[in-house]
Amino acid sequence: MSFWDHLEVLRGTLFRSILYVCLAAVVCFSLKDLMFKVVFYPADADFFLYRFLHWKVNVNLINTDVVAQFFVHLKVACLVGLVLVFPLVIWEIWKFIAPALYEKEKKIVRGAFILASVLFYLGVACGYFFVLPVCLQFFMNYSVGENVTNMINLNSYISLFISMVFMIGLVFEFPSVIAVLSRFGVVTKDILRKYRKHAFVVVLILAALITPADPLSMFVLAIPLYGLYEFSITQCKNPVLEKEEDEE
Numbered sequence: 001m002s003f004w005d006h007l008e009v010l011r012g013t014l015f016r017s018i019l020y021v022c023l024a025a026v027v028c029f030s031l032k033d034l035m036f037k038v039v040f041y042p043a044d045a046d047f048f049l050y051r052f053l054h055w056k057v058n059v060n061l062i063n064t065d066v067v068a069q070f071f072v073h074l075k076v077a078c079l080v081g082l083v084l085v086f087p088l089v090i091w092e093i094w095k096f097i098a099p100a101l102y103e104k105e106k107k108i109v110r111g112a113f114i115l116a117s118v119l120f121y122l123g124v125a126c127g128y129f130f131v132l133p134v135c136l137q138f139f140m141n142y143s144v145g146e147n148v149t150n151m152i153n154l155n156s157y158i159s160l161f162i163s164m165v166f167m168i169g170l171v172f173e174f175p176s177v178i179a180v181l182s183r184f185g186v187v188t189k190d191i192l193r194k195y196r197k198h199a200f201v202v203v204l205i206l207a208a209l210i211t212p213a214d215p216l217s218m219f220v221l222a223i224p225l226y227g228l229y230e231f232s233i234t235q236c237k238n239p240v241l242e243k244e245e246d247e248e
Helices: 003-030 032-043 048-053 068-084 086-100 103-140 154-171 174-183 189-194 196-210 215-235 240-247
Strands: none
Touching (some): 003 086, 068 086
């Protein structure tokens, strides 16, 4: 295929991926009450983690912008739509890449794409059920003085929700990347084990960038992120391609 033929295929891939997200976003937009019931549930005092740990969280959201609620509705619908159709987007990317790979390479990358979808949803669940509630509990009960009352803006909550849920889902893709790189001989278990200390520092920095700048939420996120690093070591396997080429 020529460059322009590849570009045409890429255009189709992008168009279908965006179409999936848009269709899912339209469905989510029409199910406003259900969608925001899910989005606001971690801010509810009846959230299961708060009841289990006997935490007191009372989040009363306010809106100070005339058009903010509509655009928040639109943004959240698009985000939730992307989360719902993420496997379809991954499938479209796979179909675009697959023709350029040899059969041996296809087996390697296909498994990584399946793992990527599973890890993405695990990351979303981790952010939604654990990291976000811990952050909310800390910030809502933190005060610099008795005369200061926390009044959380709607946009502020949605920004925290996106960073804690969607971004953590993306970060959870790390083991699938390592699995592919190890099969191609780029990284090995020995390399990952050698740089464990460096990885721990990088994880702390990454956790600080994703979460607001407080030690509690940073370490709450750092624990599963470092667990991902250790899990990535178990995903490292011998470089199949080099081994099979030597045998031939």
